[in-house]
Amino acid sequence: xxxxxxxxxxxxxxxxxxxxxxxxxxxxxxxxxxxxxxxxxxxxxxxxxxxxxxxxxxxxxxxxxxxxxxxxxxxxxxxxxxxxxxxxxxxxxxxxxxxxxxxxxxxxxxxxxxxxxxxxxxxxxxxxxxxxxxx
Numbered sequence: 696x697x698x699x700x701x702x703x704x705x706x707x708x709x710x711x712x713x714x715x716x717x718x719x720x721x722x723x724x725x726x727x728x729x730x731x732x733x734x735x736x737x738x739x740x741x742x743x744x745x746x747x748x749x750x751x752x753x754x755x756x757x758x759x760x761x762x763x764x765x766x767x768x769x770x771x772x773x774x775x776x777x778x779x780x781x782x783x784x785x786x787x788x789x790x791x792x793x794x795x796x797x798x799x800x801x802x803x804x805x806x807x808x809x810x811x812x813x814x815x816x817x818x819x820x821x822x823x824x825x826x827x828x829x830x
Contacts, residue, residue: 737804738770756782775809
């Protein structure tokens with residue numbers, strides 16, 4: 696790729712393109728956390744939607760999930776999730792199970808504070824998070 700006409704080169708001096716992805720390296724392993732533009736800032740702490748989604752998807756009965764940010768008067772933003780489940784639980788029963796599961800695997804600021812159960816799949820929502828964000 697040469698780049699876009701009349702635009703600055705997206706490549707650094709070593710020839711790599713900056714995609715905006717945030718990663719962690721552990722020896723030979725690289726873990727992609729998510730895009731910098733998707734980061735949810737909860738009281739100064741960074742939350743990557745993909746990380747929260749992967750934890751929620753581990754929970755039995757969760758078919759699909761999309762995590763996004765909502766404005767919060769104290770922390771600036773909070774974590775929200777739209778989840779499709781297959782268990783037939785009520786929202787209150789599922790919230791208890793979800794929060795217990797998430798609290799065992801993530802810090803409290805990453806646990807979704809607003810949970811909405813949905814009937815449709817969210818795979819498109821994951822790719823269009825910008826629509827969900829409140830300005």
